[in-house]
Amino acid sequence: MADIFTRRHSGLNLYNHLTHSLSRLKLSKQLLGAAGLSLLLLSLPGQAAQEKSNGKPAKTEAQAPEAKVYQTTGQVKINGERVHYETIASETILEDDKDKPLASIFSVTYLRTKIEASQPRPVTFVFNGGPGSASLWLHMGLFGPKRVVVPGDAQDDGAAPYHLVDNEFSMLDKSDLVFIDPVGTGFSRALGEHKGQDFWGVKEDAQSIAEFIRRWLIEHGRWNSPKYIAGESYGTTRAAALVDELQSGWTDISVNGVMLISSILDFSHARYQPGNNQPYIGFLPTMAATAFYHDRVAATDKAMGLSAFVEAARQFAMNDYALALLKGTRLPQAQYQAVRQQLARFTGLTEDYLDRVNLRVSASRYTKQLLRDEDRTVGRLDSRYLGVDYDSGGERTDADPSGYGIDGAYTAAIHQYLYQDLGVKITRPFNVLSVDVNRGWNWNISGKQMHYVNVAPYLGRAQRENKDFRILVANGYYDFATPFFATENTLADNGIDNSRVEMHYYEAGHMMYIEPSSLKALAKDIRQFYQAD
Numbered sequence: 001m002a003d004i005f006t007r008r009h010s011g012l013n014l015y016n017h018l019t020h021s022l023s024r025l026k027l028s029k030q031l032l033g034a035a036g037l038s039l040l041l042l043s044l045p046g047q048a049a050q051e052k053s054n055g056k057p058a059k060t061e062a063q064a065p066e067a068k069v070y071q072t073t074g075q076v077k078i079n080g081e082r083v084h085y086e087t088i089a090s091e092t093i094l095e096d097d098k099d100k101p102l103a104s105i106f107s108v109t110y111l112r113t114k115i116e117a118s119q120p121r122p123v124t125f126v127f128n129g130g131p132g133s134a135s136l137w138l139h140m141g142l143f144g145p146k147r148v149v150v151p152g153d154a155q156d157d158g159a160a161p162y163h164l165v166d167n168e169f170s171m172l173d174k175s176d177l178v179f180i181d182p183v184g185t186g187f188s189r190a191l192g193e194h195k196g197q198d199f200w201g202v203k204e205d206a207q208s209i210a211e212f213i214r215r216w217l218i219e220h221g222r223w224n225s226p227k228y229i230a231g232e233s234y235g236t237t238r239a240a241a242l243v244d245e246l247q248s249g250w251t252d253i254s255v256n257g258v259m260l261i262s263s264i265l266d267f268s269h270a271r272y273q274p275g276n277n278q279p280y281i282g283f284l285p286t287m288a289a290t291a292f293y294h295d296r297v298a299a300t301d302k303a304m305g306l307s308a309f310v311e312a313a314r315q316f317a318m319n320d321y322a323l324a325l326l327k328g329t330r331l332p333q334a335q336y337q338a339v340r341q342q343l344a345r346f347t348g349l350t351e352d353y354l355d356r357v358n359l360r361v362s363a364s365r366y367t368k369q370l371l372r373d374e375d376r377t378v379g380r381l382d383s384r385y386l387g388v389d390y391d392s393g394g395e396r397t398d399a400d401p402s403g404y405g406i407d408g409a410y411t412a413a414i415h416q417y418l419y420q421d422l423g424v425k426i427t428r429p430f431n432v433l434s435v436d437v438n439r440g441w442n443w444n445i446s447g448k449q450m451h452y453v454n455v456a457p458y459l460g461r462a463q464r465e466n467k468d469f470r471i472l473v474a475n476g477y478y479d480f481a482t483p484f485f486a487t488e489n490t491l492a493d494n495g496i497d498n499s500r501v502e503m504h505y506y507e508a509g510h511m512m513y514i515e516p517s518s519l520k521a522l523a524k525d526i527r528q529f530y531q532a533d
Helices: 011-026 030-052 136-143 202-220 234-247 279-294 304-330 335-348 351-356 363-369 409-423 434-437 454-463 485-492 515-533
Strands: 069-078 081-095 099-112 123-127 144-147 163-166 174-183 227-233 258-264 470-476 500-504
Touching: 011 081, 081 202, 099 202, 123 202, 123 258, 136 144, 136 174, 136 227, 144 409, 163 409, 202 234, 202 485, 202 500, 227 234, 234 258, 234 454, 258 515, 279 335, 279 363, 279 485, 304 335, 304 485, 335 351, 335 485, 363 409, 434 470, 470 485, 470 515, 485 500
Parallel strands: 123 174, 123 227, 227 258, 258 470, 470 500
Antiparallel strands: 069 081, 081 099, 099 174, 144 163
C-alpha cells in the first residue's frame, strides 16, 4: 500500500480549485463549511463524468459513497469557564492517486466557538489502541466534553443505566479535538476493492491516519495551527509511527508534541519467550505495586509508602535481578538464594513458587498466582480489580476483571452519545474493539521479518529534526498491559532526549482516568503540557 497515499500536493490544488469554483458560483465558503467542501470533493468528479456522457450516468468501477456529516453545538464548564463548541461527527473518504475510494474514516471533531484568538488555536488528534480499538476510551473518559462515570475504586460497572456527565476535565478549553477511529474500528471501513487488511499494520495504519490528518488540515484551514497527537496503549505505537509519517519527506507536517498514555513502543519489553529477559525486568516494579496494593508485602515495606517501595523494586530489577537473569546457570547458589528472597519480597509470591518458575514470573501467571489462596485473580489493565475464575487452580485467568469491569459503561456511553446527542444516523455496527483487526495486524515495519516492533527511534529522530517536539508520558502503577518501568527503559535508550520528555505516574491502571484523583492529576498535567508552548 506504499503508493496509495502519495497525493500530498494534489489535495491542496483541488481545494484551491474548489474554492475558486465556489466564488464563481457565488457561494459562501463560510456558509458551506468544511463538511460541504468534503461532499463537493466527492461529488464533482461524478458530475463531470455525467456531463461527458451526454446526460447518461457514467459507469464507475468504484463509486465513493456520500460522506455522512452530522453537526451540532454544545457547551461545557471547564475549570470554571463556560466553553462553547461546535461538533462535527463525520466520515472522510480517502482516495488513491486515481481518485478511487480507499476507505471511510469516521471522526468526531470539536471546535471551540465564541472566542477571540490572536494566535492559531491548537488542535489535538486523539485515538486509542488495540490495535483494533475505536477512540471511545479517551473520548468518553478524558479529553471530550462528556464523560462516563465508572466506579473509581475498581468495582465492576454493572449494568445500565450508566451516568454520562459534563466533563469538567476536558481539554477543549486548551485545544480543538479530533477523535479518530482507524479502519476496522468504530464506523470506519475499507471501500471499493480494498479490504480491511490493506490498512491493518503498523506502517499501513500510520499512512492512512496521516492522510486523514492532511485532509482534515486542508478542509478546516488549520495548517498553521499547533498540532498535538494523543494516543493510548497501542495508540502510543501508532503515535510514534504517525509522527514519522507526518514529519518525513518534504511535505512536512511538523508536530508540537505527543501525549503517550500507557505507552508501549518497544515490544521486546512485552514479549515473553526463551532468551528474552526484558519483560521479567520491566514488569517487576508493577508486580511490586500490585503486591503493595493487595497487602502482600511485609509491614515494614508497607510503611515505606507506594512510591518508595516501587523505587526499591526498580533498583533491584535494574541491578541484582537483571544480573542474575543474565548470568543464568552461571549464577552461584548463594547469589541465587539472595535474589530469590528479594524477588519474593517484591512480588508477594513464595520462594517455592519462584523456584518452580526459575525466577521468571510472566504477567499472565502473576495475575493468576498472587491471590490464588483467596480464589481471586487480579486485573491485567488495572491490577486493583479482583476477579473470580471458574477454575482457581488453572494457569491463566478466564478474563480480565479490569476489562469487563468498565466495557459495559463505555460501550453504552458512546452509543448513547453518538445517536442521541450528536444525531448520528449510521446504522452499521460500531466496532468498539475488533478481534479481526487485532489478529490480522501486520507487525512488519522494515520490509524484513522481525520478532519485535520498536518505534521508539522515530521519537528520537522527531526530536532531532524538530526543536519544538516534546513528549508527555502518563503511566499507571497498576498497569500489566504497558508497565511503566518497561517504558522508562525504552525512553532511556533509542536516541531520545529526555530533557524534552515529561514522565508522570498515577495510582491507577491502564485507563488511569477512571480513578477520580488520577483523572484530576492527569488532566492537570496535560493542561500544563499545552501551556509549555
